[in-house]
Amino acid sequence: MVREQIGAVATFRDVTVVEALPKTRSGKILRKTMRQIADHEQYTVPSTIEDPAVLEALREQLGG
Numbered sequence: 258m259v260r261e262q263i264g265a266v267a268t269f270r271d272v273t274v275v276e277a278l279p280k281t282r283s284g285k286i287l288r289k290t291m292r293q294i295a296d297h298e299q300y301t302v303p304s305t306i307e308d309p310a311v312l313e314a315l316r317e318q319l320g321g
Contacts, residue, residue: 279308280308282306295319
């Protein structure tokens with residue numbers, strides 16, 4: 258349906274359901290850090306992260 262109505266550029270290649278998203282204490286989602294984990298790049302744990310264990314769980318789930 259997405260391919261037909263929006264186009265091939267918007268179709269999913271892969272989906273991973275996670276328990277939680279890494280967020281700052283103010284509630285912002287750490288998108289850059291998630292991208293770095295998904296691309297298997299080096300990342301630093303931000304000092305403003307709410308729960309650092311979420312990053313480790315995300316890394317394990319994405320096969321990093």
